[in-house]
Amino acid sequence: MACGFLPTRKEIRDRYGNPMPKFHRTDILKIESRPIYAEINAASASVWNECLYQMSRYQWHRGYPHAWDFFHIGSDCEGWVDKHLSKSQPLHSQSIQAVRERYFKSWESYGVLKKRHPNARPPRKQKTFLTTRWKKSAIRFEDTCVLLSMGRGRDKLCIPLPPHFNMSKTEHIATIDLVYDHGQWELHFSYRYETKKNEIGDGVVGVDIGEIHPIASHDGTDTRIFNGRYIRSLYRHRNKVLSAFSGAISRCEHHSKRWWKLTRRKWKRIKTIDNQIKDALHKHTTKFIEYCQTKGIGTIVLGDLTGIRDRIDYGKRSNQKLHQWAFGKITSLITYKAKVLGIQVVQIDEAYTSQTCPSCGNRKKPTNRNYTCLCGFKYHRDGVGAMNIREKYLGHFGVPVVADMDSRAMKMTPPLGFRLKVRVASS
Ligand SMILES: [Zn+2]
Structure with a gap:
């Protein structure tokens, strides 16, 4: 995408306010x-x-x-x-x-x-x-x-x-x-x-924060997908520990010696798991910010996730998963790590960004991990979300660019996946 499309710094400031200097x-x-x-x-x-x-x-x-x-x-x-x-x-x-x-x-x-x-x-x-x-x-x-x-x-x-x-x-x-x-x-x-006053690039990267993949990003040519399997396994593990302890604790007399002993032990275990989750989120976000820095990214666009827990209703089981997801945590980690480098972070309404075809502008809900459109466009589902969030920020979201399709398909590299190199917690 040509640089002429990008809004100037002043336009961004007018639209989204001044980024915090501290x-x-x-x-x-x-x-x-x-x-x-x-x-x-x-x-x-x-x-x-x-x-x-x-x-x-x-x-x-x-x-x-x-x-x-x-x-x-x-x-x-x-x-x-x-x-x-x-x-x-x-x-x-x-x-x-x-x-x-x-x-x-x-x-x-x-x-x-x-x-x-x-x-x-x-x-x-x-x-x-x-x-x-x-x-x-x-x-x-x-x-x-x-x-x-x-x-x-x-x-x-x-x-x-x-x-x-x-x-x-x-x-x-x-x-x-x-x-x-x-x-x-x-x-x-x-x-x-x-904030350090660095020379900041003009690149814009769109980020889709999701449940399966905590971070999916697209910067115009490259798509990066961060795997969330390890973090999900930690959350499952946390739930199991909680339910195992709450059964035993409920059988003791309230505030008895054994009750205190179990309660203390429960929180010790939970704290360990929470630290592991925190550590994993830090590793992912650090890796992402490092990539932004090497790519000369000046703006990170995030979907605005306030109220996501109310909007999403996929049934009880799925809801529990989403409730727990550290959406807010990822947003705040990315925001603060970007600020340190002087990269600005903006949040935009992410309505329809996961459903719209980046190539022809039609809307269709993806049913599996790949987004396929009648027009022949096919891509990783979360990558499409990130792409659309970026387009929305740049102001040409949902605009059909069929003529551009071939050049786009050529320019677009297949998504690059990232996994944390850790032992998966027993669940
Ligand atoms: Zn299409």
């Missing part, structure tokens, strides 16, 4: 348990609970009906709640602020969610523990430890760092979270970087 990275550090950590996260939970209380007071104060589903959030609401929070908890003022922000963020996402899910519930439950966040001004690094401020007049919390900790990155630190994850205490370090 990106975040998170590192996880496991730390040894100390009773104070639970106290700190309990204090954060108290702030959350206080937000709940002040929120209902706000409703009463402004004369709104007192029912969670009809809570009214005026523009002054967050300020009002902030003003009335007692702030007596032993936390840094910005850590308290972070809880409040989180509380209002979850109201925000409830607002979005309830349009699609009638069963969505607003944030109204009390918490016993909540992740605590420190912002940059409350963080100080010393030789072998990190000092976290606990508020004025209180001792700083000193957490020792391992010798391998990378001190050179600390100038980029944005936040630190104290997280309890199934028996393990962790510090999540979030770093903020500026």
Whole structure:
């Protein structure tokens, strides 16, 4: 395809907005348990609970009906709640602020969610523990430890760092979270970087994120298909472990010694599998981004997958598979890895992209792994999806190009498959 077809950078900016110039990275550090950590996260939970209380007071104060589903959030609401929070908890003022922000963020996402899910519930439950966040001004690094401020007049919390900790990155630190994850205490370090200003190519690649093949991409000539068999086997394995344990756990007395033992063991197993899934997704997305870089790709076009879980209904069994699929995870991994290199990522509505023939523009649902059209066009099904997503972004989706057909068929190389070189988990 000639370069004349491609929209300019300015046109892209006008159509899709400016790509974010900054990106975040998170590192996880496991730390040894100390009773104070639970106290700190309990204090954060108290702030959350206080937000709940002040929120209902706000409703009463402004004369709104007192029912969670009809809570009214005026523009002054967050300020009002902030003003009335007692702030007596032993936390840094910005850590308290972070809880409040989180509380209002979850109201925000409830607002979005309830349009699609009638069963969505607003944030109204009390918490016993909540992740605590420190912002940059409350963080100080010393030789072998990190000092976290606990508020004025209180001792700083000193957490020792391992010798391998990378001190050179600390100038980029944005936040630190104290997280309890199934028996393990962790510090999540979030770093903020500026995007490198590289020379970016003009290439555009369309990506179809699917269930059988996590990533299928097309850049105008080459199609790449990433195999998802290993990841699927991990999900099956995860389901089996879950159901095996839940049977045994349900037979014990609730919170008995054996109940705790099994529950701990269950989460340990699940965490291992989740890490394997995460690792596989990282390997695939890294490989994909590397390929984009060598090909001089400047824009990655993804199908917009929000609401895919509502739209797709292929029956119970298939649904379970799709529900679990890490659609969002793949999207976010690709987005952040692309941002690091300065490649922009756009999302477009992927309606009909899997059904339309790239050659003659007719619509037909593919019935097996190959897409065949009456016009004689035949290609890998997910490759067709990726091709159409790319065409849609470039603005000539569904335009019949029959005359161009021969040259296209010649230009198009057969899809190149990628498999992860790992032992397939027993299922
Ligand atoms: Zn056709």
